[in-house]
Amino acid sequence: MQAGREPVAHGTKLRLLETGLALLLERGYSGLSVQDILDHTGVPKGSFYHHFESKEDMALQAVDLYTSQGHTLLDMCLAPDGRPALERVRSFFEELGSLYESQGYLGCLLGALGQELSGVNPAFRAKIEECLSSLSVRIAEGLAEAQAEGTLPAAADPQELADVLINTWEGAALRSRLLRSPAPLSATVEFCFRTIAAA
Amino acid sequence: MQAGREPVAHGTKLRLLETGLALLLERGYSGLSVQDILDHTGVPKGSFYHHFESKEDMALQAVDLYTSQGHTLLDMCLAPDGRPALERVRSFFEELGSLYESQGYLGCLLGALGQELSGVNPAFRAKIEECLSSLSVRIAEGLAEAQAEGTLPAAADPQELADVLINTWEGAALRSRLLRSPAPLSATVEFCFRTIAAA
Numbered sequence: 001m002q003a004g005r006e007p008v009a010h011g012t013k014l015r016l017l018e019t020g021l022a023l024l025l026e027r028g029y030s031g032l033s034v035q036d037i038l039d040h041t042g043v044p045k046g047s048f049y050h051h052f053e054s055k056e057d058m059a060l061q062a063v064d065l066y067t068s069q070g071h072t073l074l075d076m077c078l079a080p081d082g083r084p085a086l087e088r089v090r091s092f093f094e095e096l097g098s099l100y101e102s103q104g105y106l107g108c109l110l111g112a113l114g115q116e117l118s119g120v121n122p123a124f125r126a127k128i129e130e131c132l133s134s135l136s137v138r139i140a141e142g143l144a145e146a147q148a149e150g151t152l153p154a155a156a157d158p159q160e161l162a163d164v165l166i167n168t169w170e171g172a173a174l175r176s177r178l179l180r181s182p183a184p185l186s187a188t189v190e191f192c193f194r195t196i197a198a199a
Numbered sequence: 200m201q202a203g204r205e206p207v208a209h210g211t212k213l214r215l216l217e218t219g220l221a222l223l224l225e226r227g228y229s230g231l232s233v234q235d236i237l238d239h240t241g242v243p244k245g246s247f248y249h250h251f252e253s254k255e256d257m258a259l260q261a262v263d264l265y266t267s268q269g270h271t272l273l274d275m276c277l278a279p280d281g282r283p284a285l286e287r288v289r290s291f292f293e294e295l296g297s298l299y300e301s302q303g304y305l306g307c308l309l310g311a312l313g314q315e316l317s318g319v320n321p322a323f324r325a326k327i328e329e330c331l332s333s334l335s336v337r338i339a340e341g342l343a344e345a346q347a348e349g350t351l352p353a354a355a356d357p358q359e360l361a362d363v364l365i366n367t368w369e370g371a372a373l374r375s376r377l378l379r380s381p382a383p384l385s386a387t388v389e390f391c392f393r394t395i396a397a398a
Contacts, residue, residue: 030229031319106318111373115314118377119305120230129377163374164390167383171370174310175362178317178328184366191363195394 013051015041021062025106028116029059029124059113060127066109067131071138073099078142085145086152090193092139093169097185100176107177111170132170136162152196161196168192212250214240220261224305227315228258228323258312259326265308266330270337272298277341284344285351289392291338292368296384299375306376310369331369335361351395360395367391 019040023032034055038045052058077092078085100107110128118125136159143158152158172188218239222231233254237244251257276291277284299306309327317324335358342357351357371387 026318028229028315028318030227030315107314111370112314112318114373114377115306115311116227116229119225119227119311125377129374132374132377160386161390163383164386167370167374167387168367168390169370170373171310171366171368174313174369174373175328175331175366178313178324178331184362187359187363188366191360191367191394192390195390 012043012047016043016048016051016058017062017065020058021066021109022103024059024062025103025109025112029055029113030116032059034058056121056123060123063109063113063124063127063131067134070096070131070135074135074138074142078138084151085142085149086193086196089139089142089146089165090189092142093165093185093189096169097182097189100173100185101182105176105180105182107173108170111173112177114170115174132166136166139165156196165192211242211246215242215247215250215257216261216264219257220265220308221302223258223261224302224308224311228254228312229315231258233257255320255322259322262308262312262323262326262330266333269295269330269334273334273337273341277337277344283350284341284348285392285395288338288341288345288364289388291341292364292384292388295368296381296388299372299384300381304375304379304381306372307369310372311376313369314373331365335365338364355395364391 016037020032020037023036023040027036032055034045034048037043037058038048048058052061073095074092077095078088081088083091106112110131113124114128114132118128140159140162143152143156143161146152147154147156147158152161168188168191169185172184175184176182215236219231219236222235222239226235231254233244233247236242236257237247247257251260272294273291276294277287280287282290305311309330312323313327313331317327339358339361342351342355342360345351346353346355346357351360367387367390368384371383374383375381
């Protein structure tokens, strides 16, 4: 099944995953213990281990949940609604910025765990690349639509451009996390889409 | 004193810092123990604690050393040598790419530790922002020179553009770390400088 699009069990497991996700975003992987998640949810340890093999298992599934939320946002933003496709692609990044605002500008979980763990944990390295790549493929579809509409030059490579957009966003998300500010996010979106439009 | 420009003691301390830096880049902060550094250097524990108060102290100084290497590279690349200033700025990122190649494409230590630690450790959060910012200020100087030469539009804000360059590079460095590949780095440099030149 496509990365980040797995259906998620409801109830206790979802609550554990959502809490785990929020704490991972805040503290990183090493800074988080299973006990922290139990304390925040009031779920007993046995129940945690009923749903997850380990902290790693929980965190990998939290990454999938986070990515599936990204896909949901992409679906909403990219759906044809009368706006040009390029504007719809841009709106995805602007909506992500609003999401980050609601989280206190902690950046992106994929970038955060990707940086923390990809040197020591091949499972996270593969998972996070898979998730970023799955988001990039969807963005490329939006850019291909823009190309068909004539707002993206015929010579542009939508997939290559989508990867550049995802990557530059990840860098802006890091700086936003360091500064707890939206400024790097909006500056990057402005720069990239001005460039794309001028290409 | 300016971030990342502190003079570094030579001999054992420098060896500990260089080894610590390489291991931090590979494994991250939580994945590294003082014992790992002792094992790799053959330096006794007492000597480590003569030079550093703690692992955190060592890592913060390793971040300064890494940043000072970035400044040295910037000094080399930006020095007037007959090439247009914009080309000299671009060459800094290309040289960084060569450095990453020699390290096996592990990305950037500032981005890696910034992501891992900025949620839980205010000292790292401040230090890494300070280091990125100090590099950005130097790049802005190069861009201002390009503006004076007429290769950057008069309306552009060199400091804002320098931050975008640093941030987009950091995102490309993450993706390069995930893929162990130079492709995201070269694609980002190509995209950004094509944009800047076309602005």
